[in-house]
Amino acid sequence: MTDGDPSAARAGLRARAALRGVRVQDVALPLVVILLVVIGAVLKGRIFFSTANLWNVLVQASVAGTVAVGMTFVIATGGIDLAVGSMLAAAAIVGGHYFHGAGSAAVMAGTLVAAVGFGAVSGIAVAWLRIVPFVATLAMLAATRGIAQQISHQTPVALYDLDALTRIGSQRVLGIPIPAIVFLIVVGLGWVVLNRTRYGRYVVAVGGNREAARIAGIRVRPIVFSVYVLVGLCTGIASVLQTGQLASASPVVGVGLELDAIAAVVIGGTSLAGGRCTMIGTFFGVITFALIFNLLTLENVESQIQQILRGAIILGAVAVQRRGH
Amino acid sequence: MTALLEVRQLVKQFPGVTALAGVDLDVEAGEVHCLVGQNGAGKSTLIKCVSGAARPTSGTIRLLGHELGAGRPGAALSAGVATIYQELDLVHDLSVAANIFLGHERRLGPLLDQRAMRREATALLTRLGHPGLDPDAQVAELRPADKQLVSMARALSRNVRLLIMDEPSAILDPPEVDALFEVVRRLTAGGVGVVYISHRLDEIARIGDRLTVLRDGRTVASNLPASTGLDELIQRMVGRSFRDVFPARRAPTGDLVLRVCGVARRPHLAETSFEVRAGEIVGIGGLVGAGRTELLRAITGLDRIDTGQVFVRDRALPRGRPDLAVAAGVALAPEERKSQGLWLDWSQVSNVTISHLRHLGRGPFTDAAAEHRAATAQLRALDVRPDDPRRLASDLSGGNQQKLVLARWLLHSSQVLLLDEPTRGVDVGAKADVYRVIAELAARGLAIVMVSSELAELVGFCDRILVMREGAVVGELRGEGATEEQILRHALRTAPDAQPEAR
Numbered sequence: 075m076t077d078g079d080p081s082a083a084r085a086g087l088r089a090r091a092a093l094r095g096v097r098v099q100d101v102a103l104p105l106v107v108i109l110l111v112v113i114g115a116v117l118k119g120r121i122f123f124s125t126a127n128l129w130n131v132l133v134q135a136s137v138a139g140t141v142a143v144g145m146t147f148v149i150a151t152g153g154i155d156l157a158v159g160s161m162l163a164a165a166a167i168v169g170g171h172y173f174h175g176a177g178s179a180a181v182m183a184g185t186l187v188a189a190v191g192f193g194a195v196s197g198i199a200v201a202w203l204r205i206v207p208f209v210a211t212l213a214m215l216a217a218t219r220g221i222a223q224q225i226s227h228q229t230p231v232a233l234y235d236l237d238a239l240t241r242i243g244s245q246r247v248l249g250i251p252i253p254a255i256v257f258l259i260v261v262g263l264g265w266v267v268l269n270r271t272r273y274g275r276y277v278v279a280v281g282g283n284r285e286a287a288r289i290a291g292i293r294v295r296p297i298v299f300s301v302y303v304l305v306g307l308c309t310g311i312a313s314v315l316q317t318g319q320l321a322s323a324s325p326v327v328g329v330g331l332e333l334d335a336i337a338a339v340v341i342g343g344t345s346l347a348g349g350r351c352t353m354i355g356t357f358f359g360v361i362t363f364a365l366i367f368n369l370l371t372l373e374n375v376e377s378q379i380q381q382i383l384r385g386a387i388i389l390g391a392v393a394v395q396r397r398g399h
Numbered sequence: 400m401t402a403l404l405e406v407r408q409l410v411k412q413f414p415g416v417t418a419l420a421g422v423d424l425d426v427e428a429g430e431v432h433c434l435v436g437q438n439g440a441g442k443s444t445l446i447k448c449v450s451g452a453a454r455p456t457s458g459t460i461r462l463l464g465h466e467l468g469a470g471r472p473g474a475a476l477s478a479g480v481a482t483i484y485q486e487l488d489l490v491h492d493l494s495v496a497a498n499i500f501l502g503h504e505r506r507l508g509p510l511l512d513q514r515a516m517r518r519e520a521t522a523l524l525t526r527l528g529h530p531g532l533d534p535d536a537q538v539a540e541l542r543p544a545d546k547q548l549v550s551m552a553r554a555l556s557r558n559v560r561l562l563i564m565d566e567p568s569a570i571l572d573p574p575e576v577d578a579l580f581e582v583v584r585r586l587t588a589g590g591v592g593v594v595y596i597s598h599r600l601d602e603i604a605r606i607g608d609r610l611t612v613l614r615d616g617r618t619v620a621s622n623l624p625a626s627t628g629l630d631e632l633i634q635r636m637v638g639r640s641f642r643d644v645f646p647a648r649r650a651p652t653g654d655l656v657l658r659v660c661g662v663a664r665r666p667h668l669a670e671t672s673f674e675v676r677a678g679e680i681v682g683i684g685g686l687v688g689a690g691r692t693e694l695l696r697a698i699t700g701l702d703r704i705d706t707g708q709v710f711v712r713d714r715a716l717p718r719g720r721p722d723l724a725v726a727a728g729v730a731l732a733p734e735e736r737k738s739q740g741l742w743l744d745w746s747q748v749s750n751v752t753i754s755h756l757r758h759l760g761r762g763p764f765t766d767a768a769a770e771h772r773a774a775t776a777q778l779r780a781l782d783v784r785p786d787d788p789r790r791l792a793s794d795l796s797g798g799n800q801q802k803l804v805l806a807r808w809l810l811h812s813s814q815v816l817l818l819d820e821p822t823r824g825v826d827v828g829a830k831a832d833v834y835r836v837i838a839e840l841a842a843r844g845l846a847i848v849m850v851s852s853e854l855a856e857l858v859g860f861c862d863r864i865l866v867m868r869e870g871a872v873v874g875e876l877r878g879e880g881a882t883e884e885q886i887l888r889h890a891l892r893t894a895p896d897a898q899p900e901a902r
Contacts, residue, residue, distance in 0.1 A: 271763045272756045279753060285739045288701060290754045290807070291725025350744070 102394070103342065103358040110365040118372045125249075127368065132254035133319075135364035137162075137312045138334035139257045139357075143264035144308030145335045146356045147301040150268070151281040152348025153207035155302060157196060157214035158309045159331030163324065164218040165189035165313040170231035170323025178238035185317065186310035192218055193306015197299035211302075215332070222325040230324040233317065242318030253315045260311060265353040277301060282349025337384075338363055341391040363387075402461075403428040403592040404449070404561055409458035411444050411616075418444040419455070420616040424594075426561065431583060431593045433603045433625060436613035437636055437854060442596055445613070446563050449594075450482040451475035462561065479560030483550045483567060489538045496520040496534035499553045523552040527582045544575040551582060562586060563594045568602060569688065580606050598686050600629055600891055612636060630884075637854060637883040645831075645859040646838045653677025654712070656846035657729075657815045659698060662707030667693040669871035670707065675815070675846040680837065682861030683850045684886045690870035691850040692734060695817045698848075699731045700724045711815060725754055728814035732804045734823060734850075736797070740804045743793040747783065748774040750792050751806045777806040781836055798822075798829030805836055816840060818849040822856065834860060854883035866890055 114122035121127055141158050148155045169185030192214065199210035233239055242252050268274040279287045280297045288294055312331075317323050340346060341362065342355025366387065370380050404426040411419040419441045426432045436442050447453035449460055451472040460467045462478050489498050496516045497504075505512040505519065520534035529548055538546060547567060554562055564583075568576045583593055583606060595607060603610060607625030611618055612635045620635050657675040662668070668690045675681050683691050696702045698709050700721045709716045711727045733739040741750055751774035752759055759773055760766040775788050781802045785794070792803060801821055808816060821837065822830045837860075841847050851857050857864050864881050866874040866889035874889035876882075 270765055272760060272765055273763060275749070275753070275756060275765060279742065282742045282744070283738070285733075286741060287753075288721050289699070289731050289733055289739055291722045292753070293722045349742070 103355060103362060106362055107358055107365065110362065110369065114365070114369050114372075117369065121372060122369070127372075129251050129254055131361075131364045131368045132257065133251045134368065135360050136253035136257035137316050137319075138331060138338065138363070139360035140260045140308050140312040140315065141305070141331060141335040142338040142356050142360050143260050143353070144301075144305030145339050146264065146342075146344055146351055146353055147268065147277055148207075148305050149281075149336070149339050149344050149346060150277050150348060150351035151298055151301050152284075152346075153200060153298065153301065154211065154336065154346070155193075155196060155305050156208065156211040156332045157192070157218055158305060158335055159328035160215045160217075160219035160222065161189055161192045161306065161309045162313045162316060162328035162331055163326065164192065164222040164225075165310050166317045166323040166327065167222045167226045167231065167325055169313070170233055170317065171225050174231060174233065174236075178236045181233065181236060181239055181317070181323075182314050185313050186307065189310030189313055190303055190306045193303045193309070194299075196306070197302030200302060201295040201299040219325075226323070226325040228325060230320075230322045230326075232322045234321050239314075239318050240321045242315065243321065244318075253319065256311065256315060260308065261353065261357050264356075268351065268353050273297075273300075278349060278351060280348075281351070333384075334363065337388045341388065402426065403463060404594075405459075405461040405464075406445070406449065407459045407461075409445065409448060409460065410456045411441075411448060411453065412456045418616055419448070419458075421458070421618070422613065422616065423618045423621055424611055425622060426592045426594055428560070428590050428592050429587050430608040431587055431595050431606050431625075433607035433610035434594055434596045434613065435600065435603065435610060435632065435636060437852070440613040440636070441616040442613055443565070444616075446482060446565060446594065446596070449475070449561075450480055450563060452482075476557060479558055480563070481554030481557060481559040481561070482563040482565070483547065483554065484565050489546055489549060491537075491539035493538060494535050495524075495532060495538060495541070495549050495552075498538050498549050499523065499534075499556050501553070503557065519556070520552065523555050524548065526555065526585065527551060528578075528585055529582075544571050544578065547571070547579070548582070551586075555586075559591055561592045561594065563596075565596045566598065567595070568597055568599060576602070598891065600632055603632075633884050633887050637887070645856075646835050648680075648838050648841065648862075651676050651678035651680075651841070651862055653679065653844055653846075656712055657698075657848070658710040658713075660708045660710065662694075662697050662704050662709060664693060664697050664702055664704045665870075667870055668697055668704075669869075671872055672707075673865060673872065673875075675848060677814075677844040677846055678841050679863070680841050680847045680849060680861045682857040682864040683848060683867060684852075684854065684857050684864055685867035685890045687852065689867040689890065691867050692819055693870070694867070695731060695819055695848065695850060698724075698815075698817060699729055701731070725811070725813075728812065729817070730808035730811065730813035730815065731817045732801065732808070732819065732821060734819035736800050736804065736824070741792045741800060743791065745792055746789050747778060747792060747795070747803055748788045750803050751777055751810055754807055754811045773810055774806070777810045778803075780809070781806050782832070796829065797824040798833055801825060801833055802836060805840070809840070814845060816845050816847045818847065820850060820852060822851070822853065854886050857881075857886060858883050868892060 145155060145158065165185045165188040168188035169181040173180035173184040196211050196214050199205045200207050245252055247255060268277070276292050276297050279290070279292055280294050284294055316327055320327070338359035339356050342352060342359030344351040344355060367380055370383065402425050404424065406422060406424040409419050409422040422441060422445055424445065434442050444453065448455045451467065451474055462480065467475055467478055490501065499520050500516045505515040517534045521530065524530055524532045527548060532545060532548060538549060541549070567579060571579060587593055597603065603625050609622050610625050610627065611622065612620040612632070614636060653676045655674055656677045659674065660672050661670045663670040671694060673681070683694065685691050693702065697704045700716060700719050703719045711729060714727060716724050716727055716729065737743060748771055752770045755773070756765060759769045771788060778788055783799050783802045783806065792800060795803060818837065822833050825833055837847065849861060858881055862877070864876040864886060865872045866876065866886055868890055876885055
């Protein structure tokens with residue numbers, strides 16, 4: 075990554091043209107982030123650069139961003155998980171509805187366990203029942219949303235009285251909002267697991283060439299199963315963040331979350347075909363989206379217009395990447 | 400009168416490999432011209448060039464005196480050249496009539512004229528002597544012989560002048576073969592020229608008029624009468640061998656390492672038993688589709704087996720668990736190196752260490768330095784070029800990619816090495832290098848099983864040769880008895896079957 079100086083960015087562009095083997099998405103996304111920061115500085119200098127706003131960007135990115143970390147692993151195997159949004163709501167409701175009386179820790183644990191369980195169901199469906207990931211997780215999308223609404227009778231579970239939980243949404247440590255810290259830690263751990271562990275290598279191996287992986291002695295199915303459990307765990311963490319921010323467990327949160335997470339991963343440069351993935355790219359993909367919507371909100375652009383722009387950005391970014399190959 | 404098809408000095412080079420090195424072929428109208436040669440002799444490449452599926456590097460292809468547009472299947476089709484491939488290219492979910500007219504449907508304005516197509520389909524099938532085949536039947540539900548008939552009717556529907564048939568009898572029963580020959584005779588009686596490729600040499604005398612023999616991408620005999628004797632044919636197909644490229648080896652005397660007991664996976668693989676000693680190289684010969692790859696995959700547990708058991712140094716391998724087979728020291732170097740053996744966008748290092756990561760890091764973590772050290776040692780030992788372990792596997796030539804796979808199994812201290820066509824797609828020069836590496840591995844005490852379609856390789860390099868046909872081992876050759884002629888005879892069913900000794 076280069077620094078914020080635009081002339082350095084131009085030099086970077088020229089270096090990219092000169093250096094073969096450097097992939098477009100390796101440098102394009104940091105440049106986009108820099109560009110967005112510059113736009114923000116020009117349009118809304120004072121407000122944009124206030125620490126409150128910059129942390130706000132990270133906090134707003136934290137839910138989708140945490141899910142995107144797990145999604146990177148799923149997509150690295152050539153799979154996809156469309157159920158994360160519904161799973162987020164269902165896990166929140168399971169935690170909030172059944173464990174409200176037992177305190178914050180119990181609510182969080184219940185949420186995490188529920189999300190991991192939902193992920194495991196997807197994983198079994200894909201790895202052992204050999205259902206195409208798109209279909210298996212589409213079914214889970216429908217089922218878990220139903221579970222959320224059934225358990226909650228379509229009404230949010232108020233959790234204002236749980237201090238520790240609501241503090242997650244509102245408090246800061248060393249001046250940094252807790253959701254931002256959690257997101258950064260999850261990204262960091264995700265990077266280590268993907269790039270520095272045997273497991274991460276196996277995930278990429280299975281996504282890159284499943285038959286070669288089998289012949290090399292890797293057990294493919296447990297690996298495929300595990301990535302859905304992993305995205306379940308990340309969704310559970312995101313669900314706790316979401317619940318903490320709202321101070322209630324809601325059955326209608328997370329609608330469209332799968333789109334945000336998948337878009338961030340793909341824009342980051344991870345290939346939907348599997349085998350090529352980058353956690354740093356996912357991080358920048360998340361940040362890019364968060365910055366864009368932060369700027370649009372500061373400019374008072376209506377949310378439905380933001381939705382339209384979101385679709386256009388995804389199309390444009392993926393089209394640019396295609397040309398990069 | 401001009402010849403129907405006239406191929407002159409056809410050359411086709413792929414990166415690193417010369418598939419055709421000057422082929423001549425003449426086919427007259429109304430004749431069945433047989434094309435014979437070993438696997439890899441260039442038959443498939445030749446017909447791909449003639450049918451326009453591949454663009455020749457140089458040389459000419461003339462149909463009735465007019466040069467065919469090279470590399471354009473559409474041009475060859477409209478000139479009247481049709482090809483029926485081994486894997487029939489039919490759309491299984493469509494009807495017989497829809498398949499026959501695929502790509503040139505009969506139309507009424509913008510709509511399909513189903514009735515005309517049905518009528519014409521029946522007419523074409525009648526011309527082929529099978530008026531009973533229902534044009535509305537789904538192709539998926541037809542028997543293989545009937546599917547072939549649909550392919551031929553499709554060719555006829557395009558006013559074919561030259562019909563190329565690649566191993567048409569391979570999927571047929573004897574009575575169906577008789578019916579096929581009847582159809583071919585009807586076609587040639589109507590003036591169509593047929594190029595007929597078959598591994599079943601006994602068929603040639605029955606159906607062919609003349610024949611051309613290919614070897615190593617060259618025409619070595621042309622326009623022989625189809626009645627040419629089997630012995631002469633086989634000799635011409637085999638030619639001189641290049642025994643001197645094989646490294647000298649001592650006779651193996653090691654312990655029993657691999658024991659395959661009654662392993663079967665029907666219908667691809669009949670019950671098979673054999674054993675291999677440390678330091679021994681056992682060759683597996685046979686035609687493509689004889690079950691050789693299936694045998695290797697069954698041993699490793701990649702495909703489920705119905706019966707039988709595999710033992711490595713007296714320890715039984717659990718069924719259907721390739722990971723445990725690898726852990727027990729069984730290693731496979733697959734024929735499809737690029738799609739099954741390697742991660743092409745990974746570095747050499749990562750390709751070598753993938754099966755050994757457990758021993759190259761601490762706890763769950765990988766250790767890049769340790770990986771680099773371990774992989775580099777193996778890569779240097781096998782002399783992999785370019786000598787830069789960080790280079791991607793896709794940058795390597797075929798021979799070096801093969802060595803990359805071998806380096807992985809060397810690092811993992813494998814005991815049994817299963818090689819599937821280890822020199823396929825490898826330059827002649829680099830082949831000697833691959834042989835040298837395999838010989839070294841045998842000398843280190845590995846038990847090696849090597850599937851090969853190159854007869855010279857089997858005879859010149861292996862201690863013992865098992866010949867497979869139709870999913871079963873039908874002969875075991877060793878010493879003086881192991882000749883290229885003998886392998887072909889067993890593979891082609893012209894020798895009495897010998898039961899391999901079951902010990």
